[in-house]
Amino acid sequence: MAKTKKLAFICYPGQETFIEPIVREYEKRPQYQVHRYYTDQQADVIAAVKWADILWLEWANQLTAVATQVYEIKSKSVIVRLHSYEALSSLPTRVNWKVVDYLVFVAPHIRDIVKMQIHDIEKQVCTKIIPNGLDxxxxxxxxxxxxxxxxxxxxxxxxxxxxxxxxxxxxxxxxxxxxxxxxxxxxxxxxxxxxxxxxxxxxxxxxxxxxxxxxxxxxxxxxxxxxxxxxxxxxxxxxxxxxxxxxxxxxxxxxxxxxxxxxxxxxxxxxxxxxxxxxxxxxxxxxxxxxxxxxxxxRGWTKKSMMASISKLIRLCGKKA
Missing domain, CATH: 3.40.50.2000 (Glycogen Phosphorylase B;)
Incomplete structure (x- = not known):
């Protein structure tokens, strides 16, 4: 029997609106052990990185910057999803993109805005466009x-x-x-x-x-x-x-x-x-x-389409983990 993968979702409390439906979907899948880390505490982030095989970091914010500096993250599979407001700030420049496997944008123009301040972002990390999806x-x-x-x-x-x-x-x-x-x-x-x-x-x-x-x-x-x-x-x-x-x-x-x-x-x-x-x-x-x-x-702006794209990324990460 294949070993289950440990999948951690990290997000600031109160900002989990977009990620929670994805977490619930993965809780139904027996091949994954799923933990939520909705926290603003550095100790919790460190614990999540140490525990998980695969990390999903929701928002490219200070919490994500902290997570990507944890030593153990180098041996983990890491996905970061960047939504909107982060692109207008310096937050993406604080993230160690070298330890991130996939950077997910919700729209092409957000990637373009990030490239205004991180010109070589697509050389530092593999980027994907996955639109939000409605149920x-x-x-x-x-x-x-x-x-x-x-x-x-x-x-x-x-x-x-x-x-x-x-x-x-x-x-x-x-x-x-x-x-x-x-x-x-x-x-x-x-x-x-x-x-x-x-x-x-x-x-x-x-x-x-x-x-x-x-x-x-x-x-x-x-x-x-x-x-x-x-x-x-x-x-x-x-x-x-x-x-x-x-x-x-x-x-x-x-x-x-x-x-x-x-x-x-x-x-x-x-x-x-x-x-x-x-x-x-x-x-x-x-x-x-x-x-x-x-x-x-x-346009594929449905939960079904979004989950298909996300599942593909996490499967790819699972092969590495």
Missing amino acids: IDNIPKNKVFNMYDIAYVCNLSLKKEPAMMLQIMAELVKFNPAFHLHSAGGWQDKGCEIYMKHMAKEMGIEENITYYGFVENMETFWPGKGILLSTSFHEGHPCNIMEGMARGLRPVIHNFIGAKGLYQEKYLFNTVVDAINMITEWSATTPDEKDYRKYVID
Whole structure:
């Protein structure tokens, strides 16, 4: 009988949203012993490195930098997945890429951004592109679409450009007071919260925006919404947009760097005027919900496709371990 491989997943606590579905899948596989190390303690990281045959380091952050400096990691198989925010920081430069077997990016443009500061990253480590994937079978399409109800799904920070959302909403309400924006996500910046609520009042649109905060069960949030608005200036492979499209919402996406590689140009806007025109034109028609869901599936943005790619990498690592 083949020996089971020890597979450790290392991640900061509170940042395990993306990795937890993968961990649960591997817990079902008898050929692996799986341990979670959701920790911010260096001693736990060292213990994980010493215990495991294969290490999955989620996010190319300080925790990953610490792990790649542990002496024993040289004899281990190592995968690092870099999502988005790390690419805009110096964090990737602190990682010892010589001990990493595979660096996984969620989108090609994130690799390009990392290469701006680590020009030879593809010589230091083998890189792979594996997009995020939705559990599409458990994400139903909306039965009803109100094209005046706009979903805005993200934790609110300056990176998400929520001030642009206010400008868009102010003009939409002038066009038709029925427009209402529904924001699901917590505030990550107190100054941002104060400004947003102040400006909404000054613009006279505070009654047209509802802040739900963190939504525990998003199944209660999505029904009835017809449009998904994203104003972020930087994204990797955003799950909020994917899920909105899978549910049949029309996407209205700010043209962040890399967006054209992910979405059709008809879904993208450069200016506030562009976004307003898209939304007002679409508000008079029924969404092509099947097309949006099909787009997600055809691009391979499903959990099944993602797991197939991840499983291949871990199998390759298992042969080395």
